Amino acid sequence: MTQDVEMKEQAAPSNSLPSFSPSTLHHLKEIASLIETGAYDREVRRILRAIRLTMALRRKLKASALSSFLNFTLIPGSEALTRLSSFLPKEDEHAMEVDTAISAPQAPAKHSLPEIEIYCYLLVLMFLIDQKKYNEAKACSSASIARLKNINRRTVDVLAARLYFYYSLCYELTGDLAEIRGNLLSLHRIATLRHDELGQFCRYLFYLGKIRTIQLEYTDAKECLLQAARKAPIAALDFRVQCNKWAIIVRLLLGEIPERTVFMQKGMEKALRPYFELTNAVRIGDLELFRSVAEKFSSTFSSDRTHNLIVRLRHNVIRTGLRNISISYSRISLVDVAKKLRLDSVADAESIVAKAIRDGAIDAILDHASRCMLSKETGDIYSMTEPQTVFNSRIAFCLNMHNEAVRALRFPPNSHKEKESAEKRRERQQQEQELAKHIAEEDDDEF
Numbered sequence: 001m002t003q004d005v006e007m008k009e010q011a012a013p014s015n016s017l018p019s020f021s022p023s024t025l026h027h028l029k030e031i032a033s034l035i036e037t038g039a040y041d042r043e044v045r046r047i048l049r050a051i052r053l054t055m056a057l058r059r060k061l062k063a064s065a066l067s068s069f070l071n072f073t074l075i076p077g078s079e080a081l082t083r084l085s086s087f088l089p090k091e092d093e094h095a096m097e098v099d100t101a102i103s104a105p106q107a108p109a110k111h112s113l114p115e116i117e118i119y120c121y122l123l124v125l126m127f128l129i130d131q132k133k134y135n136e137a138k139a140c141s142s143a144s145i146a147r148l149k150n151i152n153r154r155t156v157d158v159l160a161a162r163l164y165f166y167y168s169l170c171y172e173l174t175g176d177l178a179e180i181r182g183n184l185l186s187l188h189r190i191a192t193l194r195h196d197e198l199g200q201f202c203r204y205l206f207y208l209g210k211i212r213t214i215q216l217e218y219t220d221a222k223e224c225l226l227q228a229a230r231k232a233p234i235a236a237l238d239f240r241v242q243c244n245k246w247a248i249i250v251r252l253l254l255g256e257i258p259e260r261t262v263f264m265q266k267g268m269e270k271a272l273r274p275y276f277e278l279t280n281a282v283r284i285g286d287l288e289l290f291r292s293v294a295e296k297f298s299s300t301f302s303s304d305r306t307h308n309l310i311v312r313l314r315h316n317v318i319r320t321g322l323r324n325i326s327i328s329y330s331r332i333s334l335v336d337v338a339k340k341l342r343l344d345s346v347a348d349a350e351s352i353v354a355k356a357i358r359d360g361a362i363d364a365i366l367d368h369a370s371r372c373m374l375s376k377e378t379g380d381i382y383s384m385t386e387p388q389t390v391f392n393s394r395i396a397f398c399l400n401m402h403n404e405a406v407r408a409l410r411f412p413p414n415s416h417k418e419k420e421s422a423e424k425r426r427e428r429q430q431q432e433q434e435l436a437k438h439i440a441e442e443d444d445d446e447f
Helices: 002-016 024-041 044-060 063-073 079-087 093-102 114-130 134-148 154-173 177-193 202-214 218-231 237-253 273-284 287-296 298-303 307-328 334-341 346-359 386-407 422-441
Strands: 331-333 364-367 372-375
Touching (some): 024 044, 134 154, 154 177, 177 202, 202 218, 237 307, 273 287, 307 346
16 A cells, blocks of 8 residues: 555656647647737738748648647637638547647637638648548638638738639649639739739749740740749649740740750759750751751650740741851851751742841841852940940849848838837847748748
């Protein structure tokens, strides 16, 4: 009897101070507090940090922790709590008690902030997708989108962008993407009117870039395609590859040569290899090499639906080769021009040279009598206005970047009215250092 008493007394200290790592529920509560602070202070960067923390916690999400978190954050009996709880599978009560017991020292906090409610929708939606419950995920995403349409807050834009992505993903995984095409266009229009850059879909920009390319509006197409490639998440490798393929073709059609680093991006080397060889042919101006590359990778270009655009590049290849010839020869017969460009006839060479001279692509004179091309002597480029124009454009770019950086600066509220105490300043600096350290340790955003 005495031994039993002693054993119980010895076991008591170990039970009173249990050692455990912070639970998933505990982390979710900290993230909710961060979102709440960002919503009150109107600091979008805090909500961005909350998104990054959530992505790191995504694999640990369980139904029990989500149920406890919903009960902790949302108002009892609210429509959001009832709807979101219906999507989660019913867990046994023991699991719920464990999470509740761990977070017992914290006082219950009920939130009516739209940011917290939308964040709860995002958590449940990610959980359903990870569990491959796509029908429930479709219903949850549709409910979240309906709720978002009634909210117009800049601090919600970050969360809304993620919901737009998962909304589209749910229907795409079930093969029903065509059903919500009208809703996606409507959401993009709303995001544009609200100047919500994060909410403007990458896929919309990609399709718009393809349309502009077909309509020969290459400058606008290039901007849309590059924006889509930049906005796309790192995990969407195939989408970024498609954006880069079309952007490369558009840049070639504009007379630009993409940098080698474009083709050496991580995970894209093999997919962009045909376009690298095509770019090399265009850069050299070798029409025969261009034809061989087009024939060699014809199946790839057809599957990418860029074959018709590559046909347009033939004129650019000829013009590049003609420019190289005009630089190398002060006088050359049209027969030799046709041979070097591998054209079918001298008449084709004559018409191509005449058009290039008229468009200003080359500085030469076409002598029809002697059937030869006379290149003008190349003058000093620095005696012309072209260097000044390029220099002015670079200065304007730097000034615009500086102005945008100044507009993006953030200042503490009422900083011009009251002085900050030393204690508050130390606390603020400590928070900024912790935030900077945390951001530096994390990877880029991932979906």
